[in-house]
Amino acid sequence: MKTVIIGGIAAGLSAASQIKRQEPEAEVVVLEKSGDVSYAACGMPYNLYFKEKPVEKLYAMPLDTIRKERGVDYRLHHEVTRIDASGKSVEVTDLESGKSYRESYDFLVYATGNKANRLDYPGFDSEDVFYFRTLEDTRRAKSFLYGKPPAKVLLIGAGYTNLEVADVLTNMKLKPVIVEKAAMILPAFCEEVRAKVMEKAAEKGIELLTGVDIEEKAGRTVRTSAGTFEADMVVVAAGARPNTALFAAAGGELGVAGAVKVDRFLRTNLDGVFSGGDCAEHYVRQLGRNSYFPLGPAANKQGRVIGQNICNPEKMTEFWGVDQTAVFKFFDYTVATTGLSELQMQTLGKNVVKVTVDAPTRGEFPGGGTMRIVLFCEKGSGLVLGCQMVGEDVVAKRLDVLATAIYKGMTVFEVAELDLSYSPPYAPVWDPVLVAANVAVKKV
Amino acid sequence: MKTVIIGGIAAGLSAASQIKRQEPEAEVVVLEKSGDVSYAACGMPYNLYFKEKPVEKLYAMPLDTIRKERGVDYRLHHEVTRIDASGKSVEVTDLESGKSYRESYDFLVYATGNKANRLDYPGFDSEDVFYFRTLEDTRRAKSFLYGKPPAKVLLIGAGYTNLEVADVLTNMKLKPVIVEKAAMILPAFCEEVRAKVMEKAAEKGIELLTGVDIEEKAGRTVRTSAGTFEADMVVVAAGARPNTALFAAAGGELGVAGAVKVDRFLRTNLDGVFSGGDCAEHYVRQLGRNSYFPLGPAANKQGRVIGQNICNPEKMTEFWGVDQTAVFKFFDYTVATTGLSELQMQTLGKNVVKVTVDAPTRGEFPGGGTMRIVLFCEKGSGLVLGCQMVGEDVVAKRLDVLATAIYKGMTVFEVAELDLSYSPPYAPVWDPVLVAANVAVKKV
Structure with missing residues (x-):
């Protein structure tokens, strides 16, 4: 064979x-x-940060x-x-x-x-325009960054990739500007999460503009519907x-x-x-x-x-599928989602209960932070439909509890009964996941 | 009312x-x-570490x-x-x-x-013997520790509390000795986890002796079946x-x-x-x-x-119960368990498949470590019976996925299909939990 x-x-x-x-x-x-x-x-965006670590x-x-x-x-x-x-x-x-x-x-x-969607506006075929799809793209971008460090970087597209790149560049003392064509960033996320990401960008001094149409690039100048930007390096991550x-x-x-x-x-x-x-x-x-x-x-x-x-052609296995779990890092925030997006719930005509909880991530122990959980469940049944999280400390692996709940078709009543790990270095006695589920239980 | x-x-x-x-x-x-x-x-053991933080x-x-x-x-x-x-x-x-x-x-x-089990051997009613059950106990111990720092500390009992205390004292540059009456430590954990805890204790220079009977205390001298120990402070956590x-x-x-x-x-x-x-x-x-x-x-x-x-006396709610989830911190290790212990599985006559996996906690991103997962499931059905973890980085909130699986009666086949969060700062593309489940699937 x-x-x-x-x-x-x-x-x-x-x-x-x-x-x-x-x-x-x-x-x-x-x-x-x-x-x-x-x-x-x-791992490509993160590799940029480490000059000595080969791609x-x-x-x-x-x-x-x-x-x-x-x-x-x-x-x-x-x-x-x-x-x-x-x-x-x-x-x-x-x-x-x-x-x-x-x-x-x-x-x-x-x-x-x-493959990355290429921008075919005038001037975007130049050497200082980078994409981020292949290792070769990363190699080129890294060599450029550490060769003659750019004073100004323009990131086109505000998806996971460019938000991660913005994080890395800011840590390298560069102040990137991000422009996004759509009216809002992160369409898979709800407003309560997007707002926290926008706040963090502002806190870090990153200019993030939405609803921006690119027009052309001439030398260091990128003309857009939101005005002109000077850039020594352009990173395009537009899907x-x-x-x-x-x-x-x-x-x-x-x-x-x-x-x-x-x-x-x-x-x-x-x-x-x-x-x-x-x-x-x-x-x-x-x-x-x-x-x-x-x-x-x-x-x-x-x-x-x-x-x-x-x-095993006689006994084939189905691909069991995904629950749309995704996560990215944005400075000290982890931004994560699992299950249906709000838009998908609307499209499916779901009657949704949505709760938003801000809670501490640890007990009386240093190093913790605050996280936000947005939990979606079906009105009446309490079936968990989706969950999004944004915040500090351990977030991604908390999301996994909800990914498990969604896989198995659990309700918020069941999530509220989980025996999750507790010790002050890791969680408060009521883990944020339990807090969110308990709030949801009251509204179902 | x-x-x-x-x-x-x-x-x-x-x-x-x-x-x-x-x-x-x-x-x-x-x-x-x-x-x-x-x-x-x-939180009491951890509070000891922070002199300025009142209990x-x-x-x-x-x-x-x-x-x-x-x-x-x-x-x-x-x-x-x-x-x-x-x-x-x-x-x-x-x-x-x-x-x-x-x-x-x-x-x-x-x-x-x-209430703490008190030791009634001769000499254990003295002022330099401490228990760890109430905040008042902690207040006393802390005042003693920071008043005239003890040169030598003897910890009697090697359960969660004294292991946490040993961690804290070691960080305060004290070298505690731990003596345990039982032949082995942490009976709720399997040998594969206990061995890692013993290794860590040894690495940190903590003497940890098992099978030790206490005989008496006279002044600074504690006589035991394993010889004599000098101690300026004794902490008893013996259940x-x-x-x-x-x-x-x-x-x-x-x-x-x-x-x-x-x-x-x-x-x-x-x-x-x-x-x-x-x-x-x-x-x-x-x-x-x-x-x-x-x-x-x-x-x-x-x-x-x-x-x-x-x-609501007319419509009472059952307490839904626990899944025996527990976690403690031991230096850079998190030690955690959920579900049945190995002894409980034996007592129940379960036919058990046990897999042990050592895996990295992150992708290509700094700050990660290695963790060990011991996953127990039922032979044939693959029903998850228990899980224990020990290691660095994010462990406790990974255990929660298994706590959820146990709550909901999931099999290792199902755990292997979970869509867990992945991004290099948080996990390898196959999370350790998935790696363990995949190994278990082959043995069921």
Whole structure:
């Protein structure tokens, strides 16, 4: 049995490793266009901060380990130029030698990830404009930053990536300006969380403007609907879209958000072709359907499921899906969400009880802080629909309790009864999660 | 309606507050023997470390707030000397004036807590022997510690309290010696966790001896079966037992571990008398019966349930119980457990799969560490039975995911599917919890 995998970052390497774990004799060829082996893309903004830490520290493992210990034929700088779905083969170009060849497969895994939306306004093709999608992007940005440190940095787009980049740049004593096209930041979050993020940005001296249309860039000058900004460095993080060209050209069917359409087994419409990671759809349990939620954990989990299914075609496993859990760091704040967004609840016509609680994170012990929890549940039943948190100290791993509750369909009555850990260094006697659940119980 | 509450620390004040929230006109009298209002007893060891922080910082709230805002008639230095169950009254002595009086009640809440087991070997009645059960104990110990700092400290008993005290004393540059009567420390924990605690103690230069019988104390010299120790200060934390004398003298029935026997509504056998907190039994969900698990969260929750039940006698609420979650800090380690102990699993005849995983707590981001997870599930079904953790960084709030899983009867198959938060500052792409669950899945 031979599997060819296009793209070797998260889903691709996970699928490869899983196949080799289950069937050590199977042949697995990974064709990775870039010169970088599987890396943790979510760590890229943070790596900027550490001048001495090479971006290669983000590699999941050395190439040698992948090849020798895992037994995967992992080829860097190998670009697939065409998929022949009926002939079950791909055309490959070795970018270093320039030579092309054909590689046949029994199974193909399409794991090409996504790519940053490029700005096509005049002047945005210059050398001082950076994106943040690949390790090579990070390498370029880092070399620029530490080469001749920019006096002024303009960040276009106010999503997780640029908020993390703003955090890092501020810690490097740069004062970035962020402009966002939409009328508000962080659409997955509710106003009560967004307000805290905006406050923190203001506290840190970061100018953050929304509803800004970019017009053009001429030298150091970026003209926008909100006026002119001078910038020695521009970082664009204005969303990303699935890399589907090769797949579509081979007759592959696309789905939500233009991602590769997959069934619950992660099969595509092409015979023997699976897909996962940032190029594919992701099943969202609470919606009961596929959506597009391109984050690292889903990519890794989908890769593993693909590997299992390739090895067990008679007994395939469904990808169980995501609960839309996401988290990012913004200075001393952790900003986190799980479950449905407020907009999704509205769209679904849910009758929602929403409670907002500000609570201390620890008992009488130094190092704690305050966090805000916004808990959403269904009126009447009390079913937990979503939860968002923002604040200091331990936030992300508190959110996980709600992610667990949502996975298992728990109510706020049940959450209020949880026996959560208590000791002054870790929590007050009523953990903020319990406080929020108790407030919700009264309103259900 | 008039409620008298004996003991105003955790369960007592919670019950009082709940009654006043639900029925602002109700009369609530709290009779607290000590001179301290409700405090967070679990914070006492940590308070020692901060010379300038008065022990009164552990108060849940000022007396004035309890009286004026909550409307509770809270009386300090008032000792109940007798309960007249048939006459529904108590005899009280005002310890300051020496006067005695009778207070009648419609409902009585017995919330007297527990008391430290005293050592009755010769010489242990001296001024340099300390216990750690009340705020007054802490006040005495702290005044001693900062008055004439002891050169040598002997800690008798190696439970949570003395391990926390050892941590604090070591940070104060004292080198405590710990002696424990039992053959091993922390019986609620498995060997894989205990070993890490012992390692940490050794790393910190703390001598920790088990299987040690105390013989006598003469001046600075404590003679034991393991030899003689010199000590300027002795801290005894050798367990505690419920304060039940008053209750028993009134015809009250005792249950597990000599604690006040309560039903699921926290009623005792005496008419109109409820009990909760460290003097009472605690329902353990996984055992399906009462046990004795005297920790702060249970006391607070039981107090709240008692308050609800006093206000709603026609529609009483069961105390839902605990899952035996407990956590303490030992230097940079957090040591935590939830669910059944290994011994309880054996007693129940469970067929157990046990997996131990050591994993990093973060992605490529500074400040992380390593933690160990020991996960227990039922062979065949995969039902999560218990989980213990020890290690650095964020551990306690990771345990809470397993506490939630146990509450809800989840299997390791389900835990492996959770969509837990991921970003390099908070977790690796596969959180340690997922790693442990995935290993368990393979062995079920």
